[in-house]
Amino acid sequence: MQQxxxxxxxxxxxxxxxxxxxxxxRSALSTxxxxxxxxxxxxxxxxxxxxxxxxxxxxxxxxAAVTEPRPHDQALTLALGxxxxxxxxxxxxxxxxxxxxxxxxxxxxxxxxxxxxxxxxRATTLGVFAFQLFFVTQFVETRVEQLPQLGLAVLxxxxxxxxxxxxxxxxxxxxxxxxxxRAFGLRLVVVxxxxxxxxxxxxxxxxAERAADALRRSTxxxxxxxLMIQNQLAVGTPDARTATAIQRRVAEAETAAERLAILVLxxxxxxxxxxxxxxxxxKARPSGSAIEARDRAALPVLIAELRALRVTIGPGPxxxxxxxxxxxxxxxLGYRSDEQLPDASPAMQDVFRTTGDFAHALFSLxxxxxxxxxxxxxNPQAARSRQELKAEESGPAKDSIPKQQSPRIxxxxxxxxxxxxxxxxxxxxxxxxxxxxWYWAVFTCWVVFISTxxxxxxxxxxYRRLIGTVAGVVAGLALAALMGNTPWLAFTLxxxxxxxxxxxxxxxxxxxxxxxxxxxxxxxxxxHTLTPGVLVVRIEETALGIACGLTAALLVLPVHTRERTxxxxxDALERLRAVLSQSLxxxxxxxxxxxxxxxxxxxxxxxxxxxxxxxxxxxxxPLRSRRRTALxxxxxxxxxxxHTRSLAATAERVPSGLHIGADPRLVNxxxxxxxxxxxxxxxxxxxxxxxxxxxxGPGIPTQLGVSEGGARPEDVNATRRVLRHLQxxxxxxxxxxxxxxxxxxxxx
Numbered sequence: 001m002q003q004x005x006x007x008x009x010x011x012x013x014x015x016x017x018x019x020x021x022x023x024x025x026r027s028a029l030s031t032x033x034x035x036x037x038x039x040x041x042x043x044x045x046x047x048x049x050x051x052x053x054x055x056x057x058x059x060x061x062x063x064a065a066v067t068e069p070r071p072h073d074q075a076l077t078l079a080l081g082x083x084x085x086x087x088x089x090x091x092x093x094x095x096x097x098x099x100x101x102x103x104x105x106x107x108x109x110x111x112x113x114x115x116x117x118x119x120x121x122r123a124t125t126l127g128v129f130a131f132q133l134f135f136v137t138q139f140v141e142t143r144v145e146q147l148p149q150l151g152l153a154v155l156x157x158x159x160x161x162x163x164x165x166x167x168x169x170x171x172x173x174x175x176x177x178x179x180x181x182r183a184f185g186l187r188l189v190v191v192x193x194x195x196x197x198x199x200x201x202x203x204x205x206x207x208a209e210r211a212a213d214a215l216r217r218s219t220x221x222x223x224x225x226x227l228m229i230q231n232q233l234a235v236g237t238p239d240a241r242t243a244t245a246i247q248r249r250v251a252e253a254e255t256a257a258e259r260l261a262i263l264v265l266x267x268x269x270x271x272x273x274x275x276x277x278x279x280x281x282x283k284a285r286p287s288g289s290a291i292e293a294r295d296r297a298a299l300p301v302l303i304a305e306l307r308a309l310r311v312t313i314g315p316g317p318x319x320x321x322x323x324x325x326x327x328x329x330x331x332x333l334g335y336r337s338d339e340q341l342p343d344a345s346p347a348m349q350d351v352f353r354t355t356g357d358f359a360h361a362l363f364s365l366x367x368x369x370x371x372x373x374x375x376x377x378x379n380p381q382a383a384r385s386r387q388e389l390k391a392e393e394s395g396p397a398k399d400s401i402p403k404q405q406s407p408r409i410x411x412x413x414x415x416x417x418x419x420x421x422x423x424x425x426x427x428x429x430x431x432x433x434x435x436x437x438w439y440w441a442v443f444t445c446w447v448v449f450i451s452t453x454x455x456x457x458x459x460x461x462x463y464r465r466l467i468g469t470v471a472g473v474v475a476g477l478a479l480a481a482l483m484g485n486t487p488w489l490a491f492t493l494x495x496x497x498x499x500x501x502x503x504x505x506x507x508x509x510x511x512x513x514x515x516x517x518x519x520x521x522x523x524x525x526x527x528h529t530l531t532p533g534v535l536v537v538r539i540e541e542t543a544l545g546i547a548c549g550l551t552a553a554l555l556v557l558p559v560h561t562r563e564r565t566x567x568x569x570x571d572a573l574e575r576l577r578a579v580l581s582q583s584l585x586x587x588x589x590x591x592x593x594x595x596x597x598x599x600x601x602x603x604x605x606x607x608x609x610x611x612x613x614x615x616x617x618x619x620x621x622p623l624r625s626r627r628r629t630a631l632x633x634x635x636x637x638x639x640x641x642x643h644t645r646s647l648a649a650t651a652e653r654v655p656s657g658l659h660i661g662a663d664p665r666l667v668n669x670x671x672x673x674x675x676x677x678x679x680x681x682x683x684x685x686x687x688x689x690x691x692x693x694x695x696x697g698p699g700i701p702t703q704l705g706v707s708e709g710g711a712r713p714e715d716v717n718a719t720r721r722v723l724r725h726l727q728x729x730x731x732x733x734x735x736x737x738x739x740x741x742x743x744x745x746x747x748x
Contacts, residue, residue: 017190020183020225021176021232027064028503030169032495034059037160039491042153049487049526050140055153057136058085060498062161065128068121069173069235071166077122078165081129082158088130089150092137102138103427106439109134110423110446114416131446138439140527177236180229181369184250185313187222188362191257192310194218195264199303203268203291212265216277219258226254227607230600242368248596249365255649256361258642260354264302267295267347276639298344305332305355312362332359338717353717411453414557419449422552429544434537444545445552455553456561456615461509462546463620468513469542473535475514476521480530487526494522565612565630570684572605572637577677579644580729583651584670587660587722595648602641610634632739640732647725654718666726672697673730680737694737694744700727 019025038059042052062081066074088109095102113127136142142150194215201208229250233243258277266274270291291299308328334340335356341349426445430438448462483489497519504511517538524530553559579598586595615621616630654660676694700723734744 014186014190016179016183017186017221017225020187020228021180022183023176023228024503024506026169026171027505028499028501030164031060031063031502032499033164033168034063034157034161035495035498037164038153038157041156041160045152047149047153050142051146051149051153053523053526054136054140054142054150055157056494057139058133058154058157059160061129061132061136062158063165064502065125065132066161066165067125069232071170071172073122074165075162077125078158078162080122080126082154084126084129085133085154085158086151088133089137089142089154090144090147092134093142093144093147093150096137096141096143099431103431106134106138106442107420107423107427110442111416111420114419114449115412118410118412135439135443173232173235174237177229177232180225180232180236181246184222184225184229184253187218187225188253188257189310189313191215191218191222191261192306192313195261196303196306196310198261198264198268199299199306202299208268215261215265219261219277222254222257223603226250227603244594244596245368246365247600249361249368251596251599251645252649253358253361253365255645256354256358259646260351260358262642263347263351263354267291267345267351270347276635276642292345292348294342294344295348298342298348301342302348302351302355305352308332309355309358309362312359329359329363332356333363336360336717409557414559415449418552418556419446419549421556422449422549425548425551426545429548430541433540433544437534437537437541440538440541441545441548444542445549448546448549449553454559454561454564454612454615455550456564457612458550458553460615460618462550464510465513466539466542466546468510469517469539471510472514472517472521473539475518476524476530476535477532479518480521480525483525490522490525494519494526497522561612561615565609565616566684568605568609568612569633569637570681572602572609572641573677573681573684575602575605576637576641576644577674577681578602579648580670580677581674583644583648584666586651587654588667595652599645599648602645606638606641609637629739633736636732636736636739640729640736643725643728643732647722647729650718650721650725654722660719660722666700666723669697669700669726669730673726673733676730676733676737680733680740680742683740683742694734694742696734696744696746700730 016022035056038055039052042055047055062078062085066077066081068074068077091105092102095105109130113131116123116127194211198208198211198215201211230247233247237243237246261277262274265277268291309332311328312332331340333356335352338349338353341352344352422445423442426441427438430441433441444462444465448458448465452458452461479493480490483493497515501512501515501519504515517535520538521530521535524534575598579595579602582595582598613630613634616623617627617634621627660666672695679694737744
């Protein structure tokens with residue numbers, strides 16, 4: 001029984017880790033509950049089916065569209081949404097007999113809904129209300145004489161949404177942040193589990209490669225959880241100081257986990273050039289070199305320490321019985337100062353030191369989240385960790401994110417014009433395909449532009465939506481045939497489809513489109529208008545809407561995929577340069593400011609770049625050479641970013657008297673790297689002609705003299721780590737230049 005409970009707890013923990021903060025689950029449940037409550041009230045009032053459908057769709061839109069973090073802002077947006085929705089409902093119903101006028105108003109409404117996004121989240125939400133609810137009037141074919149019932153349905157839907165959001169499933173920002181922090185801890189557990197599996201497999205393929213792939217996936221998901229915490233800190237913490245402390249410790253724990261994973265893979269695969277976990281570069285397979293005998297002997301000790309490190313996070317199937325987490329923490333912290341390191345190679349000893357860094361990061365995160373705890377039982381290592389944390393948090397905080405040049409045309413204006421013209425084409429084409437279902441083409445044209453910024457992204461989103469729509473049509477017809485004339489079953493299946501739609505919206509756009517189409521099939525069943533021909537028209541109108549959106553994106557102020565990726569690549573390089581220069585300034589004894597915000601800005605720039613290159617790296621892309629280049633560029637940039645973040649983390653922990661960056665040799669090499677980055681940025685920015693050659697110097701020195709701090713192990717290790725990270729950054733920048741066909745001159 002105990003084993004079964006433990007197994008269930010482990011499954012539940014992994015479920016929580018798969019949905020950080022339960023955000024997807026809460027979004028889906030909130031929508032389903034609001035829709036269900038709306039339908040229950042309207043059914044009790046004996047409302048006809050068209051009013052039921054209108055109320056359900058209004059509740060779905062009003063629940064999903066409000067995304068502001070603060071409950072007060074959410075309530076205000078919902079309150080403003082009621083008159084907007086009533087006005088749109090009245091306009092759409094009044095214009096129903098006048099097809100041309102309704103089409104013109106619909107297009108103008110679409111333009112306004114996109115254009116006002118520049119005013120902020122509330123304007124964006126109100127624009128969504130306006131567009132979606134006008135669409136509902138066309139879908140249900142409402143009439144003026146139904147306005148009293150429609151107004152009642154709108155009021156019931158918004159009231160149900162407010163009741164579910166603020167009472168039934170109320171989640172204050174602090175509680176949401178607490179859930180995210182727990183999910184982050186569980187993500188760390190998953191990373192450690194994957195590390196244990198990698199270490200137990202050893203270098204033997206193919207099981208070792210599968211374990212390494214699982215390790216890469218777990219660290220990528222850890223990064224996602226870290227970014228979600230960052231987005232919630234502003235409203236989920238009592239003050240800015242606490243938010244900064246938690247953000248710093250989360251970043252430190254994430255970096256330590258990634259560094260530990262890389263070092264473990266490097267030890268298990270001697271001779272393989274493993275500098276990153278990115279899946280975009282050629283996977284590092286065993287090089288054929290055998291692990292040293294003393295490293296093989298130390299491997300069981302490492303596995304035991306990884307298991308013990310897991311104890312400091314939480315329970316689970318790998319929890320050794322009778323182990324005190326505080327005692328484990330004290331032992332692991334000792335590795336940071338070379339205490340009780342095993343007799344192993346320098347690479348294996350680096351792994352043990354990094355386990356100490358990981359333990360220090362977890363200890364730091366615990367203090368930042370739970371506040372100061374009694375230090376009576378602290379050993380010297382834990383006491384020193386507390387002192388380091390206080391010293392770091394007392395430093396200045398500056399924002400040195402590079403300022404971006406404003407575009408000539410605002411993105412909201414460009415997108416509004418594109419969507420308006422694409423919708424006009426969709427109206428005309430949709431009327432020709434089906435005068436009764438023309439609005440599906442317009443709706444598809446709208447959604448393919450959401451969260452896209454280039455023609456390539458629109459194309460990728462379009463084909464994913466088409467695949468999901470075709471699969472949803474098949475499922476809708478099959479379900480309709482199975483359930484027969486049973487309205488309650490159709491409502492139930494529609495509710496399940498709504499849940500699936502919002503639960504998968506951030507995971508798979510294809511799945512989301514599948515559930516949307518399945519829900520539409522159930523709604524047509526309730527309206528007694530479902531036929532195979534109707535759903536075939538749905539596919540045709542969807543394909544037409546995609547074509548119209550893509551045509552508008554290509555002809556109206558187009559943003560080509562290469563232009564977009566070049567812009568984001570330049571942005572990422574600029575942020576990389578900012579973090580690197582500040583880190584080296586701090587290592588040289590200067591006041592470089594807080595490195596946390598620039599490092600996170602670099603992460604955000606990389607995430608944007610990953611999204612923008614999706615059209616190039618998608619498996620259906622026929623441009624194989626561009627796909628290989630895009631993967632290589634992304635992999636090299638992620639490698640440079642990881643080592644730059646690690647360099648920043650090291651710079652913040654280096655003692656103030658240890659001026660590593662003041663060494664003349666390191667100053668010269670740092671200046672050369674900065675000039676190379678400047679050359680690379682200018683080339684990507686304007687495709688300049690002339691001197692675009694990067695310089696390869698004599699190389700980063702292998703060791704530096706330790707000054708003012710003595711030859712303490714911590715100082716020696718910090719110096720070695722700084723040099724190693726800087727060397728990897730230099731190599732990545734030079735490889736990136738070659739990939740972009742820029743010459744690299746040897747000036748050694």
